[in-house]
Amino acid sequence: MTKETPEIVVRGRRREAQALAKAFAFQRAMVRTAGLSPGIQAFRDQAWRLFESLPMPDPKDEAWRRTDISGLQAETFRLPQPDAYLDLAPLDESLLSPLAGEAHAGQVVLLPGGVRTSLNESLQAQGVVFTDLLSAERDHADLLEARLGKIVRPEEGKFAAMAAALAHTGVFLYVPRGVVIEQPLHSLLWGPGVGLAHISHLVIWVEDEASVTYVHEYASPTEEGGQTLHVGLVEVYVGEGANLRFVELQSWGEHVWNFTHERVRVARQGNVDWVFGAMGGHVTKNFAELDLVGEGSTGRMSGFYFTDGDQHLDYDSQQNHLAPHTTSDLLFKGALLDRSRVVWQGMIYVAPGAFKTDGYQANRNLVLSRQARADSIPGLEILADDVRCTHGATVGKIDPEQIFYLRARGIPEVEAKRLIVEGFFDPIMQRIPFEGVRARFQEAIQRKMLNFKA
Amino acid sequence: MTDALVIRNLRVRVEGKEILKGVNLTLPKGEVHAIMGPNGTGKSTLAYTLMGHPGYEVVEGEVWFKGQNILELEPDERAHLGIFLAFQYPVAIPGVTVANFLRTALNAQRRARDPEDKGIPIAEFRKLLKEKMALLNMDPSFGGRYLNDGFSGGEKKRAEILQMAVLQPEIAILDETDSGLDIDALRIVAQGVNALRGPNLGVLVITHYQRILNYIQPDVVHVMMDGRIVETGGPDLALHLEEKGYSWVREKLEGDSVLA
Numbered sequence A: 001m002t003k004e005t006p007e008i009v010v011r012g013r014r015r016e017a018q019a020l021a022k023a024f025a026f027q028r029a030m031v032r033t034a035g036l037s038p039g040i041q042a043f044r045d046q047a048w049r050l051f052e053s054l055p056m057p058d059p060k061d062e063a064w065r066r067t068d069i070s071g072l073q074a075e076t077f078r079l080p081q082p083d084a085y086l087d088l089a090p091l092d093e094s095l096l097s098p099l100a101g102e103a104h105a106g107q108v109v110l111l112p113g114g115v116r117t118s119l120n121e122s123l124q125a126q127g128v129v130f131t132d133l134l135s136a137e138r139d140h141a142d143l144l145e146a147r148l149g150k151i152v153r154p155e156e157g158k159f160a161a162m163a164a165a166l167a168h169t170g171v172f173l174y175v176p177r178g179v180v181i182e183q184p185l186h187s188l189l190w191g192p193g194v195g196l197a198h199i200s201h202l203v204i205w206v207e208d209e210a211s212v213t214y215v216h217e218y219a220s221p222t223e224e225g226g227q228t229l230h231v232g233l234v235e236v237y238v239g240e241g242a243n244l245r246f247v248e249l250q251s252w253g254e255h256v257w258n259f260t261h262e263r264v265r266v267a268r269q270g271n272v273d274w275v276f277g278a279m280g281g282h283v284t285k286n287f288a289e290l291d292l293v294g295e296g297s298t299g300r301m302s303g304f305y306f307t308d309g310d311q312h313l314d315y316d317s318q319q320n321h322l323a324p325h326t327t328s329d330l331l332f333k334g335a336l337l338d339r340s341r342v343v344w345q346g347m348i349y350v351a352p353g354a355f356k357t358d359g360y361q362a363n364r365n366l367v368l369s370r371q372a373r374a375d376s377i378p379g380l381e382i383l384a385d386d387v388r389c390t391h392g393a394t395v396g397k398i399d400p401e402q403i404f405y406l407r408a409r410g411i412p413e414v415e416a417k418r419l420i421v422e423g424f425f426d427p428i429m430q431r432i433p434f435e436g437v438r439a440r441f442q443e444a445i446q447r448k449m450l451n452f453k454a
Numbered sequence B: 001m002t003d004a005l006v007i008r009n010l011r012v013r014v015e016g017k018e019i020l021k022g023v024n025l026t027l028p029k030g031e032v033h034a035i036m037g038p039n040g041t042g043k044s045t046l047a048y049t050l051m052g053h054p055g056y057e058v059v060e061g062e063v064w065f066k067g068q069n070i071l072e073l074e075p076d077e078r079a080h081l082g083i084f085l086a087f088q089y090p091v092a093i094p095g096v097t098v099a100n101f102l103r104t105a106l107n108a109q110r111r112a113r114d115p116e117d118k119g120i121p122i123a124e125f126r127k128l129l130k131e132k133m134a135l136l137n138m139d140p141s142f143g144g145r146y147l148n149d150g151f152s153g154g155e156k157k158r159a160e161i162l163q164m165a166v167l168q169p170e171i172a173i174l175d176e177t178d179s180g181l182d183i184d185a186l187r188i189v190a191q192g193v194n195a196l197r198g199p200n201l202g203v204l205v206i207t208h209y210q211r212i213l214n215y216i217q218p219d220v221v222h223v224m225m226d227g228r229i230v231e232t233g234g235p236d237l238a239l240h241l242e243e244k245g246y247s248w249v250r251e252k253l254e255g256d257s258v259l260a
C-alpha cells in the first residue's frame, strides 16, 4: 500500500504538517532564559531549535495513526502570564486533601502563573527537594541542570521539544541517597482557562536506596469557548535499590488537548510502581515508557481509564528490558461510554543479552456503548533467549446475562451496570494502595454512569 | 388461600419456538411444590419467565401475585415484590464480592419498599451475613470472594441459597439447586431451605431427583412434559416417578387421550 502512495501526497502531508507547526503562536522570546544557569539556558535553547525544526506528528506514523490532531487550534494557545490564575476558575480545594495516607510530607500546587509549595522540614534537612520547576531552576540549578532531558530527550517529538523549550510549570523531586520518605508527596497542576497552553516538566530523581511515594494530578474544570492545551514531559530516575511509587491522575476538562512524553528509568535492583488514572481530557496522547536498565530491576505499570462523550485517549506504552533478570508487569483497564475512543498500543522489548527477563502486559476494555470503540494492540519484540513474555488484550461488552442476574435480585438496571463496571475495575483498584485515589476514581465512575443509558 | 402465585395458561416462545404450551399452576405461600420432568421440557423456561428474562417471549397467559400480573413488571420489580429465582446456572460477576453484591441487592429491595430507607447499617449487615453463612456451613471468607467467579458447582448452589436467606423472598423458585451438590452439601442446603420455610414463603423446587424431596418435603408434586403440567399429586408421585421413569406418565397420558 505504501508503495502505491504517490510521492506527491507524502509531500503534501508534510507541508500541511508544517503549516500546523507554524500555527503555534509561540516565539523564541517565550523561552525562559533570563536569570537561569547557563546549562539550563543551553538546554532550553537547543530544545527550541528542535521544536522549530521537528515536524508535527505525521498521521501516517504508526504512533499517530489512530489519533487525529488536525482539529487542534494551535494558533489559539498562549502561555499563562504571571498571576494569571487570579482571573481564572478558582482551584477546586477538595483536590488538595490527601489521596494517599493521612497526611502529606509535602505538597506542590501549580497554578497558571503561580505556585504554592510546602515540604516537611526534616525532609528539607535531609536534602530532599520537592518544589516547583521555577523555584528549582533558581534554588537548585546544579541538581536540576544535570538531570534535565536525561531521561526523555527533546528530539523525541514535536511535543517533547515543545515542553523542554517552553515549560513554565512543573515539579522537581529529588530524594538523596538512602532517604526513605514515609508519608506521600502530592502535587497538583491546576490548568483552568481557555486558549491557554499549560506546559509542564516533571523531573523525579530517586537516588540509590531511597524510597518515596508520589502522587501527581492534572486537573481543570470543563470550560466553553475553545480549547486548552497541556503538553508535558515526565522524566523519572529510580536509582539502585531504590523504590518509587508514582501515581498520576488526569482529570482534565473536556476541552483540553493533552500530549505527554513520560519515561521511568530504573537502575539495578530498583523498583517502580507506576499508576495512571485518566478520566478527563478531550484528546490525550501519552507516551509512557519503562526502561529497565539495571540488572534485577522491576517495574509495574497499572492504568485505569473511563471515557465518555467525545473523549479520545491514546496510550503508547513501552516496557524495555535492557538488562538481565528484569521484570515488568503492565495492566491497563478501561471502560468506554458514548462515542469515546481509546487506543492502547503496548510493546515489550527485550534487548539482546537481557536474559531471564519476565515481561507481562494486558489491556482490558469494557465497551459500554455501541458507538464507543477501543483498539488494543499488544506487541512483543524479543531479542534475547531464556525470557518469559506474555500479553493479552481484550475488548468486550457487558454480558446481558449478568445484568439479568443482578436485576433478578432487585438491583435496578443502571445500578447493575455500575456494579459490573466497578467490578471490572476492581482488580486494578487492588493494585492501588491508596483509599483516596480509589475513592476519586469511584466518584468519577458514579458520575459518568449517571448519564449512561444505552 | 390469600397469597399465592397463580400461573394461568402461560404460553412462552424462545427464539420463535413455543416451549411452554399453556402452564397452569397455583403455588400458595406456605407450601412447597416440586416440578419434575424430562430434560428440555421447559422447567427452566418457566423459571426464567417468572423472573422476567428478556429472552422469553410470553405469547399468552398471566401470572398473578399480590394482586398484580407480574408479567408486566421488570425483573427487579418482581424481586421487590418478593420473587426469587435460584438459578440453575448462576452467573459470575467478576470483581464484585458476595458481600458487596448482597448488600447492594438488599438495600435496593429495602429502598423499593420504602423510598425513605437509608440502607442497612454495615454492622447489622455483617451480622446478618455471618448468621446466614453459618446456617449454610459456609466459611466467612466466602463473603469476600467475587460472586460465582471460579466457584465450584456446589459453591454456586450454596451461594444461591445464601442469597435467598439474606433477601427473604415470599416466592422462591429453586431451579435444580440440588444438582452438582454432594450428599453433605445437599443436606446442608436442604436444611437451609427448611429453616426458611414458613407461612410467608412459597417454594417451587425444580428437580430431577427424588433425593432432595426427602429433605425438603413437598406438599404437591407436578410433572411437566413438553411444556405443560401433565400430572399433579402428593409426595408419592415423586417416588412413583423415581421408580418407573417418565415413560409411565407418557403411557398414562396416551391412555388418557385414547379414552378422551
Ligand SMILES: Nc1ncnc2c1ncn2[C@@H]1O[C@H](COP(=O)(O)OP(=O)(O)OP(=O)(O)O)[C@@H](O)[C@H]1O
Binding pocket: B014, B015, B019, B037, B038, B039, B040, B041, B042, B043, B044, B045, B046, B055, B088
Ligand atoms: N435461551 C434459549 N435459547 C434457545 N433455546 C432455548 C433457550 N432456553 C430454552 N431453550 C430451549 O427450550 C427448551 C426447554 O428448555 P429448558 O431449559 O426450559 O428445559 P428444562 O426443562 O429446564 O431442561 P433441563 O432439565 O435439562 O434443565 C429446550 O429445547 C431448550 O433448548
Ligand SMILES: [Mg+2]
Binding pocket: B043, B044, B045, B088, B175, B176
Ligand atoms: Mg433446566
